Amino acid sequence: MEINQSNVETTIEDPNFLPKKKSPRLERVKSLMVKLVTNKMSLVGGIIVLIYFVAAVFAPWIAPYDPLGIDLPNKLQPPTADHWMGTDDKGRDILSRIIYGSRLSLTVGVVSVLIGAFFGIALGLISGYYGKFVDTVIMRIIDVLLAFPGILLALAIISALGPDLINVMIAVGIFSVPTFARIVRGSTMTLKKVEYIDAIKALGASDFRIIFLHILPNIMSPIIVQGTLRLATAILTAAGLSFLGMGAQPPSPEWGAMLSDGRTFLWSAPHVATFPGLAIAIIVIAFNLLGDGLRDALDPRMKN
Amino acid sequence: MFIFIVRRVLQTIPVLIGVSLVVFLIMQMVPGDPAVLLAGESATEEQVNQLRSQLGLDQPLYIQYFDYIKNVIQGDLGTSIRSNRPVLDEILVRLPVTIELAFWSIVVTVVLGLLAGVISATKQRSLTDVSIMVAALIGVSLPNFWLGLMLILYFSVQFQIFPVSGWGTFAHIVLPALTLGTSGAAIVARMTRSSMLEVIRQDYIRTAKAKGVKQRYIVYKHALKNALVPVITVVGLQFGALLGGTVLTESVFAINGLGRMIVDAIRMRDLPLVQGSILVVSALFVLVNLIVDISYKFVDKKVDLN
């Protein structure tokens, strides 16, 4: 009997089995960074995003000209050494306007995604966790929001609230709610069936504890991925609204609005419409790259 | 199957009610008095009050809503402020143009997207695959209003292959359909690829290999049919994005469709027209989704939609 008891005790010794002691949370962040950096595409995406953010924060120091400075004698100039991206119909430097414009676009993107994520996560958690009647009601509301095709819901909201950048953030935020809600709901429902949730329920844990300590931390990966990808969509949508004249108002250097201004001179000065469009396309590509990279890095199925 | 269809049809009713409610409520949020707006600036107070009671605007909100719904069901979407014509008539004039545009765009989306996705998946990690995926990434990221302008710039202004704007012949359709269909095609391509790769990892593909089935048959017979299931959902959702996208595309190409009309109506503050057209487009989308879901059920019989 004694021998066997010791047998049990010694079964676990395997010094090679565990890695050296380090903070596992730090390890995880580190390994995520390593994965993102080794994935060249997401590295490129990350760097571009960083450049845009730097441009936004330090716009006054970086921009060569005043974004609103009218210089009519030099209007509609093609790209030159003085004006790398040329000037618009009022002689304003397009590069400076694009640099300042990153402030607007990134703000709109981040704020609207935060709005969408906040409400979406809340609705998704409640819906997925409680199920039944609550779920039915919330999902019907989400269905209604999804029934508005594309940017029409945002347009409808703007048409009521009036064209303004703040309203664009609200509209695009609401437009993002269903995506977050669905993803969070799905993950919550999957997670609810996992045994460790049952284990914690068997301990009599409160719903609050289960949702915020056990479910939410475990569904952060898809939320972060979605958030990043959603930033791309939000910036696109906001630019689209401004393009239609439903967002930022002249003379503010919003990319979509600048693009819209450039349409008039498409024949004579195509650069006026080209560069703002490129600015949008590149940041959107960057967020998409970063989002895809995060998905690959965080998706457990990709691990071998 | 029959029960499923009936249930699915019935499920769209609350959604439609919800949509109408949202549209109705959003319009209530408009600052200012609609009666004043309608009566025009020169109207006297008395005229405004008369108009207000005539339109039922002095009634409680829910009664206004019920009246609104009653009218909608009877086909009365109100009267356009600008043209003074029934909203429904205005919409019906523009709708065929938008539907035609949407149709050709979805063709671009599905054909281009599926083709690219399947090619990409079968040649995983090859140069072709990488090129297609880079193209798809750019495709989802380009603002379509900008893409439209660039297409005009090169194909209409520089090479003069296609007309700059307008509507009528097939040549008019090409650029707008490409503009509108590109992002959808890119999304479908990415989805098809990942779905194929997912399916190829499944046990039953291994079974097929163990049976000695040729690679080509494994891809096109065993894998594709299974991989299409999630793609159908994406196509359905893309149709919505596409309908919304008409707003921008029609503006860029100066096409007199519903989308452009909505933008103009918002600009003119022609609220009944905005309300009516958003309602109609949304209802159209709900209908399309219904059809997609039912066809989905046919492809994948074990799919559990509830």
Added chain:
Amino acid sequence: MTSKEILKVRGLKTHFKSGKKVVKAVDGVDFEVKEGETLGIVGESGCGKSMTSLSIMRLVDEQGEISGDGVYFKDQNLLDKSEEEMRSIRGNQISMIFQEPMTSLNPVFTVGEQISESLRIHQGLNKSEAWKRSVEMLELVGIPSPEKRAKQEPHELSGGMRQRVMIAMALACNPSLLIADEPTTALDVTIQAQILDLLKKLQSEFNSAVIMITHDLGVVAETCDNVVVMYSGKVVEHTHVDQLFDNPLHPYTQGLLKAMPRIDEDVDELYAIEGTVPNPDNLPKGCRFAPRCPIAKDICHEKLPELTPLESGSKVRCFAYTDEWNKEESQNGDINKEAAPSQGN
């Protein structure tokens, strides 16, 4: 009884490279299967038994590298075959049954279509001939009202039924070798009994050789003639089934038998093999079982023993059966008698 060897595996290796690490899933496996014989391959998860079978069929995915001296099927080396030639062998001369009947059938085709496919590929039957034969096969594997069932899709069938369909599919072209990879693990015991019974019946009917891959020693006892025991990518023992239970040779096999709770015996305390299976990308230097072995000596930690044939006809990979053993001083000084291999067969 010396019947012809239908399959001879020599030095088979399947390595997976991921980054700098090399995972040696199968690492030098030798065994042979005789005509009409059922050979069991047993071992715990991660020992490489399933990967061995996939390697024989050359169905390992791209990252896996198969190498070795040869996999001789009817005297032809399968490792030298072109992909085209392999395809004509798979499902025709060698076929497979997999563990998960729920996921191993294609959900969008009827079971009749899936059985027909093999027949059409390998026997050139037309659609209606193949269908007819498929229905016959379904009847043969004991599926009631086979005409109706053939038209159903897999999700309409129970797990046991699906495994019968898999068997019908595997046997459709009358293969000379059938590889069954844990065919009953996902099934309940009463269904397992049905399937094992069916397999035995059909084997005598079709006279195929069978490789039965399983972790369940009970299944081995019921179905196999000879047994290969695998541990950590290597064969540690190859013996007759009676020998395996009466006189297990390798300390691992001995431990495994004692660790298994039995339905016909009461023991107060089960024997437990210490420790865990080594990580396949970080294998110990000497004998792979040495870190867990109750009788290991210094040499076991230094050198990898060979698979040594004994007089009895069994083979074992353990220094305790070699001359080197007695030269060594025992590390423990005190050999656990129960675990010590009894010599002199």
Added chain:
Amino acid sequence: MVTSTKKQPLLKVTNLKQYFPIKGGIFSRTVNHVKAVDDVSFTVYEGETLSIVGESGCGKSTTGRSILRLENPTSGEVRFNNINLLDLTKREMRAARKDIQVIFQDPFASLNPRQTVGRIIEEAMEILTDMPREKRLDRVKELLQQVGLRPEYAYRYPHEFSGGQRQRIGIARALATNPKLIICDEAVSALDVSVQAQVLNLLKKLQKQYNLTYLFISHDLGVVRHISDRVMVMYLGKVVEIGEKKDIFDHPQHPYTKALLSAIPEPDRTKRKERVILKGDVPSPINPPTGCRFHTRCPFATEYCKQNEPTIEQVGDKTNRVACFYAEELS
């Protein structure tokens, strides 16, 4: 050998029913029920191990979950220390949970991957006891040692451990609040034989040490024979036979028990027995057969069995209680 002469009932389950509604039709009404557990009664005595065996879908796991109130039983009583758990409010139930713990099957799914091992074990005490934080940490380390793990492992995350080690962590969590009853829901089914033996030995050791009572749910009859004092066999939501381990294994009375035992592949060739191979599959628990639920697969079923449902009764001179009309004749 512990042969308790004066056995105290710890858990008494009476007429437990757990039906799950099936929605269907155009309006998603409840059209039917999955009768997962259908009128099950049994008693678990202090310090013993009662095993529930049966094939998938027989309701054994659902029974365990219903006792823990992870499901809401349709009807019946679950008396623990003479208190009906099903009557308790959520708050009152929390107090009872201190005494009833559970160990789950999947060692990879039953631990929260984002928590350290220490935190996982500590949380049980945090919720159920008012032990101060410092003491909880000491207790965690003590528990880890109890289950044969090093105390330092408290700072590691679950993914760093093997299946067997994770299962030990699960056991430590279950022990944290000094429970009286532990429900082991297929607790060793996912483990390889050699590791399974380690965990089974540990469970036995702990039982002796703390006078634990186990409700051991398993489909593996070998494991059941090893760990149990008494065994209960379930089929399609019903109890078909219950009795002392020896009597169930050596003198099974119910045709299903006999078939189940004979279906297990026997390693020892000298002990080969006549196989009873049951026909067909287990019927659906949505529309279970009338009369005796086993009659569709029973080799001895008669017309009478199709019409009438047997009650569970004492048969023969052993401890077996059996739900079969012909148990006496067949034995």
